[in-house]
Amino acid sequence: MVSTRLQLSALAGVVALTLAGCGSAESDSAKADDSGSTVEVEDNNGKQTVASPPKSVVATDNRTFQTLSDWGIELKGGAVSLMSEDLEYTQDDSILDLGSHREPDLEKVVEAKPDLIVNGQRFAQFHDDLAKLAPDATVLELDPRDGEDFDAELRRQTTTLGEVFGKQDEAKKLVDDFDASIERARAAYDDSDKAMGLITSAGDIGYAAPSVGRTVGPVFDILDLDPALEVEEGSEDHQGDDISVEAIAKSNPDLMIVLDRDASFAPEDRDEGSAPAAEVLEDSEALKDVPAIKDDKIVYFPEDTYLNEGIQTYTEFFNDFADTLEDQK
Numbered sequence: 001m002v003s004t005r006l007q008l009s010a011l012a013g014v015v016a017l018t019l020a021g022c023g024s025a026e027s028d029s030a031k032a033d034d035s036g037s038t039v040e041v042e043d044n045n046g047k048q049t050v051a052s053p054p055k056s057v058v059a060t061d062n063r064t065f066q067t068l069s070d071w072g073i074e075l076k077g078g079a080v081s082l083m084s085e086d087l088e089y090t091q092d093d094s095i096l097d098l099g100s101h102r103e104p105d106l107e108k109v110v111e112a113k114p115d116l117i118v119n120g121q122r123f124a125q126f127h128d129d130l131a132k133l134a135p136d137a138t139v140l141e142l143d144p145r146d147g148e149d150f151d152a153e154l155r156r157q158t159t160t161l162g163e164v165f166g167k168q169d170e171a172k173k174l175v176d177d178f179d180a181s182i183e184r185a186r187a188a189y190d191d192s193d194k195a196m197g198l199i200t201s202a203g204d205i206g207y208a209a210p211s212v213g214r215t216v217g218p219v220f221d222i223l224d225l226d227p228a229l230e231v232e233e234g235s236e237d238h239q240g241d242d243i244s245v246e247a248i249a250k251s252n253p254d255l256m257i258v259l260d261r262d263a264s265f266a267p268e269d270r271d272e273g274s275a276p277a278a279e280v281l282e283d284s285e286a287l288k289d290v291p292a293i294k295d296d297k298i299v300y301f302p303e304d305t306y307l308n309e310g311i312q313t314y315t316e317f318f319n320d321f322a323d324t325l326e327d328q329k
Helices: 002-035 062-070 108-112 121-133 150-165 168-188 217-223 245-251 277-282 311-328
Strands: 037-043 046-052 057-059 116-119 138-141 194-201 204-208 255-260 298-300
Touching: 037 138, 037 150, 046 138, 057 062, 062 121, 062 150, 062 311, 108 121, 116 121, 121 138, 150 168, 150 217, 150 311, 168 217, 168 311, 194 217, 194 245, 194 277, 204 245, 204 277, 217 311, 255 277, 277 298, 298 311
Parallel strands: 057 116, 116 138, 194 255, 255 298
Antiparallel strands: 037 046, 194 204
16 A cells, blocks of 8 residues: 555656646746747837737827728727727727827726837827836837928838838838829929918818928928918917918918818717818808919818828828829819
């Protein structure tokens, strides 16, 4: 009996050692999987090391949503409340919604356990909060930087995302299409035309200053447009700066570039008094004799622009710009 007990004891010891060895091997394997491969990129805050491919992604930068969606990147969490309705992400209930920048639910990032957070634009102000809530995640920020050419910044953002997600070819295609659209728009523009940037919101018209005006401003620099009106201290306000229809008429623009802010939202979510930009501008008695109105030289940004503003938005806009002006020749 004693001998049998000793044999069983010895066997148990062997099994225990074997299981321990297996457990150790599995643990080491898990750690290897966790460490995986990485890619080093540079964002607005310097060099960043990102898991490649990332296992759990949170996205809060509006300019990146369409790119990530088109590339089939799965999101664990995101600012779904700020996404355009036509993105598939808005139909995916498994994505944790971090809310909007006005009413953020940042605690959701803890539940998401991300190893990558693509942060920026409206959520840029929450960088430090997100970093604290997800200390193991890389917080990547690729917002266009002040003082840098806006078109170059869109290329940088797209190319960097391509490196992170192993989508270099797709990123190159986006950049090539973007560059081609700019060339088309430049070729179509008559440099004797004076242009004005406008933003319509809730039935009101705002002025978008060259260079700095929200969304519209950078177009003046990219296409080297001659402004019909320049005011001191133009702002980046999302509704544009105050301007009267009389001031617009007096500046007599040959060309108008217009962002319809309300068009990005479902009708029930729009501000009271909102109306399509075309109706606000083209039905205005005060503007009926403005060359841009009379000659149909108004280029509108895509409807989802206010909730997008990514490289695809500008590519579509520049092609529309070229189409509109080519038709006038």
